[in-house]
Amino acid sequence: MLSEKSRPVIEATAGVVAENMPQITPKFYGHMFEAHPELLDGVFSRANQRNGEQAQALAGSIVKFAVHLLEHPDTLPEAVLARIAHKHTALGITPDQYQIVYENLFWAIGDVLGEAVTPEVAEAWTEVYWLMADALIKLEKDLYAKQANDKMWTDWKVASKEPTGNAAMTFRFVPADNTPVTPGEPGGYVSVRIKVEDGLRQARQYSLSQHAESTTERVITVKLDEAGEVSPMLIQSVQEGDVVELSNPYGEIVPTRTEAPIVLATAGIGITPAASILNSLAEHHSSRQVTFLHADASWDSVALRDQVMESVAALENAQAHVWLGQAPESAPEGVELHEGRMDVSAVQLPEGAEVILCGPLPFMKSVRSDLIEAGVPATAIRYEIFGPDLWLAA
Known part of the structure; x- marks a missing residue:
């Protein structure tokens, strides 16, 4: 858990870091994508970058984690970590990418806070970051190990495409090759990754809407998001017979296997x-x-x-x-x-x-x-x- 050396530093600076996260995270993402443009090809959502939601979520998760370490020093925020880990595995996040995030995030923290980031402050927040990163890497490794295959993305063919209510479309996919299929769980989701108009790949998670546990098909229902990049391509351009990439199924909001109401x-x-x-x-x-x-x-x-x-x-x-x-x-x-x-x-x-x-x-x-x-x-x-x-x- 958080060391006794870092605890008073985090207690003294958590408020300042939280207050400045709205300025830190946009600088972080801009700096990271300039150095690693490949991360916009199938990993990070450009739509969520434009509307600022990804930056808010990152800021919230780091501050939430730090506060939890202060308030509950002997535990980790398991629900928070599980939610992030499932999202990460559905995007194929790998351990080496945590180092990229670390380098660019801490550059942004130093750029915004300047001389306030003393060596002691940098060391304490580095400890927080890697406590969180190491916990996520372990969770994600375990999730990947449970899959029926070792691929993060596999090809699936559109078997049918049917409209439903709420300006939505239900897609039924069948495997396009012989890769072993991981059964999903009701309430879970898969990521869909497709090329958008400028040739880059973009990914988006969609709930499995029927037959979640099947190993012969995947069924998702997609609502048109005019501000997005994936749903317009799926609904307006992808047709029966086309092949798209799907992740293995993930998601932690699944019913418990009990008889409780x-x-x-x-x-x-x-x-x-x-x-x-x-x-x-x-x-x-x-x-x-x-x-x-x-x-x-x-x-x-x-x-x-x-x-x-x-x-x-x-x-x-x-x-x-x-x-x-x-x-x-x-x-x-x-x-x-x-x-x-x-x-x-x-x-x-x-x-x-x-x-x-x-x-x-x-x-x-x-x-x-x-x-x-x-x-x-x-x-x-x-x-x-x-x-x-x-x-x-x-």
Whole structure:
């Protein structure tokens, strides 16, 4: 853990570093990409660089880690590290890249803070960085070792491409070669890496939306993001028969293998991991008590609605509640409709349930607060966030 020599230095400087991270991280990324432009080819997302989300997430993770070392000196923030490790392995991050990040990050810290970065300060924050990096490298090594193959990217052929609600498209991929296939887990995701218009490769994670545990196909549902680079190419340019690169499946927000009740609360395209979880529970004839809560603009805009309703109907102990901004004239069979924003107080929540949230960040923050107000322990609530984790950064 953090040495006694570094502890008082980190305590004295954590606030200053955190305050200046919004200036440090953009300089870091600019300096690193100038020296290593290859990292923009299939590793770092240019879209997340433009909107600043990646910089915020990096800053938040480092400061969060440092604060945890101060407050809990004998432990590591396992949930934070697991989330980052799964994202990294889905992008094929390798141990040598941590040294590149270190060199450029600490150049940026020195450039912004100047003479305040004394040798003692630099040494203490170097210790923090490598404690975090070494923990991640170990986790990532273990994740890579669990895969059925030793490849970070493999070729998959588009078997079908079908529109669904919420301006989304469901893609079904089949293996394009004989590489052993790693089964996924419901609630998990894969990265898709494709060449964009200027020839560079860009990668984006997408939840497995059906048959997650299959070794014969991968199914993802992609919503069009006009500001992105991958989803427009997938939806507008990639056709049946085309071959794209997929990572092995990863993701730490998967249901526990217990019989405890489970609550899935989603909004918009955040329905995709819940659709996968419901599909898996139905395929395994689960008797778990399942409460599915979803919010959307209208019934027609609900992505994967037929699949989700089929899964709910197949489960012996499941209920579904959907909140809509524009309610249909009649409620679809098997679902109770509500108008307006999601209100968990309108539902009898099962005791002892594990809760998984997915949707826009304001939605998840609001619902999490409501769940805690309703008596759900904070430790029982987990969330999946698409893109850099700005909740962690906050």
